[in-house]
Amino acid sequence: MKVEIRLFADLRELAGQKSVQEELPGGATVEDAIKKLAGRVGREFQGKVLDEAGHVRKIFSVLVNEQMIANLDGPLTKLKDGDVIAIFPPVAGG
Secondary structure (H helix, E strand, O other), X not given: OEEEEEEOOHHHHHHOOOEEEEEOOOOOEHHHHHHHXXXXXXXXXXXXXXXXXXXXXXXXXXXXXXXXXXXXOHHHOEOOOOOXXXXXXXXXXX
């Protein structure tokens, strides 16, 4: 199956693009997709997005088809062909 991963803020800069397509096996999860992207993009991106255990850091807002994964099955949310994942880094301001 094919999914699209949209990146925002400094994640775009690290990846060198704002959106990527990933080919994944059936039954893949959000975390599987992000790990595959991180492995392809490089160590700096990987270190920013994944923790020491290789899991998606909880500080990121991740959506699948405009729904927060926190309201679904978290990083273990199963994907379907054509799904769109959006990853937003934490934002500071005031």
